[in-house]
Amino acid sequence: MxxxxxxxxxxxxxxxxxxxxxxxxxxxxxxxxxxxxxxxxxxxxxxxxxxxxxxxxxxxxxxxxxxxxxxxxxxxxxxxxxxxxxxxxxxxxxxxxxxxxxxxxxxxxxxxxxxxxxxxxxxxxxxxxxxxxxxxxxxxxxxxxxxxxxxxxxxxxxxxxxxxxxxxxxxxxxxxxxxxxxxxxxxxxxxxxxxxxxxxxxEDKSVPLPPVKTVNEIRPNHVKGCDLGIRKLVSTSDGQTIANPANTNKFKCQARRLKLRQRAASRKKKGSNNRKKSFGRVASLHEKLANKRSAYHWEVAKQLTDGTDALVFEDLNIKGMKSRCKPKPNESGGYDRNGQSAKRGLNRVIADAAWGELVRKVEVVAAKSGIPVIKVNPRHTSQECPKCHYISADNRDGEKFVCTECGYHDDADLNGGVNIRNRGLKQLGIDPIQLPSERGKVTPMEITT
Incomplete structure (x- = not known):
């Protein structure tokens, strides 16, 4: 180990x-x-x-x-x-x-x-x-x-x-x-x-890591599908949600303080000792925020692995999600707006959430307990109905999910966790289990109104 x-x-x-x-x-x-x-x-x-x-x-x-x-x-x-x-x-x-x-x-x-x-x-x-x-x-x-x-x-x-x-x-x-x-x-x-x-x-070679659980040892009702998000950091298939600390008032105050320190440091004379000290304070606050985020991720990893036989995540291309928008040239030789200025805020909150670091920490904690971590294709996980498997962009309306085919409704993030779990079970060769409750069953009248 x-x-x-x-x-x-x-x-x-x-x-x-x-x-x-x-x-x-x-x-x-x-x-x-x-x-x-x-x-x-x-x-x-x-x-x-x-x-x-x-x-x-x-x-x-x-x-x-x-x-x-x-x-x-x-x-x-x-x-x-x-x-x-x-x-x-x-x-x-x-x-x-x-x-x-x-x-x-x-x-x-x-x-x-x-x-x-x-x-x-x-x-x-x-x-x-x-x-x-x-x-x-x-x-x-x-x-x-x-x-x-x-x-x-x-x-x-x-x-x-x-x-x-x-x-x-x-x-x-x-x-x-x-x-x-x-x-x-x-x-x-x-x-x-x-x-x-x-x-x-x-390292101590006499202390081996526990063996990874086999398919026969995995209980379907103890498999968690984890949907990563921004407003809610993690939404699991069993109905649990984990808050994103970036949305708390304390984190927002620290982000505001960081912005003020960066602005003050940029105004200092280049090459001066005051500029060096100012950017040192900026780096110190960056490190403080990173340490708090890392500590919170370890707590989340421990919470997700408790009482779990397998964890399923989306195989997200985070780097591609934060890539710049393609330029749009126009006939006059210039460029039209491509939405990059609006996308800057989305890139910032994705970086603050640090999904990649969270998944890596979950893999480390899960390896100590022999829990397999599975990654599935994220395509249409937020638009698919877990009941009738109908896929449509109209099913998703903000944080609400309402199937336009069968009437099933649920929280959009929790619904994504269910779909991720079902895909993980199929990847393991296990038949997806039925939904535990009838909370998503509605009448067509409730959908139209």
């Missing part, structure tokens, strides 16, 4: 300056190695005249040292006695670290495993790109490169003190003791607006 704990560090001024210096050097080397891969990629895609290795003169005309391909060669091709093995891009760039420390001695201050983990970070970014899980890696800015990582077995803990190689011992707020039997797997040091934090991943 693997767990992750986060603690706040208490570094002194010298240790804080060292960590900031490490981040700057790591960011510079990350961008340099990224450019090295980009140049290699362009060289393979469209070779240019003169960029080649001259085997006769033993001169290297091509400045590239790495390739983005999955299998590439390392070594000097003009040395006949040397074998030219196939190695990964990580191994190719990792072999240049000793040369880096000779040419730039100040990189010797950084622990060797921290440099190697930086290379791993770049390698993972390219792996996700080739798998289609992320875009092509871009250079890091100082505001976006805020962490470095140690390899397993390098960091030590002693009560409320932690030893970081190359930095030394420092105190931390031991708010959550590590359970007995768990070993430290990896350690990540991260700079945030409220200070420095350390994320510790621990």
């Amino acid at each position: 693997q767990l992750g704990y986060v603690y706040k560090l208490k570094p002194n001024s010298q240790q804080e300056a060292t960590m900031m210096q490490w981040l700057d050097m790591l960011m510079a080397q990350y961008n340099y190695l990224l450019r090295d891969r980009n140049d290699s990629y362009e060289q393979v895609r469209s070779p240019k005249m003169g960029n080649y290795c001259d085997l006769r003169s033993h001169g290297q005309a091509c400045p590239l040292t790495c390739s983005v391909s999955k299998s590439s060669s390392l070594g000097y091709p003009w040395k006949k006695s040397q074998k030219n093995p196939r190695r990964s891009p990580y191994e190719i760039q990792s072999s240049t670290l000793p040369i880096l420390k000779k040419q730039r001695p100040w990189y010797k201050k950084i622990h060797s495993t921290v440099l190697q983990q930086m290379l791993r970070q770049l390698d993972v970014a390219f792996s996700k790109f080739f798998k289609g899980e992320a875009r092509y890696p871009k250079p890091k800015r100082r505001s976006r490169y805020r962490s470095f990582k140690y390899a397993p077995g390098q960091v030590k803990l002693d009560n409320n003190r932690i030893y970081l190689p190359g930095i030394g011992w420092m105190g931390f707020y031991n708010s959550r003791p590590i359970p007995d039997g768990f070993a430290i797997k990896s350690v990540t040091v991260r700079k945030k607006s409220r200070g420095w934090f350390v994320s510790i991943q621990i």
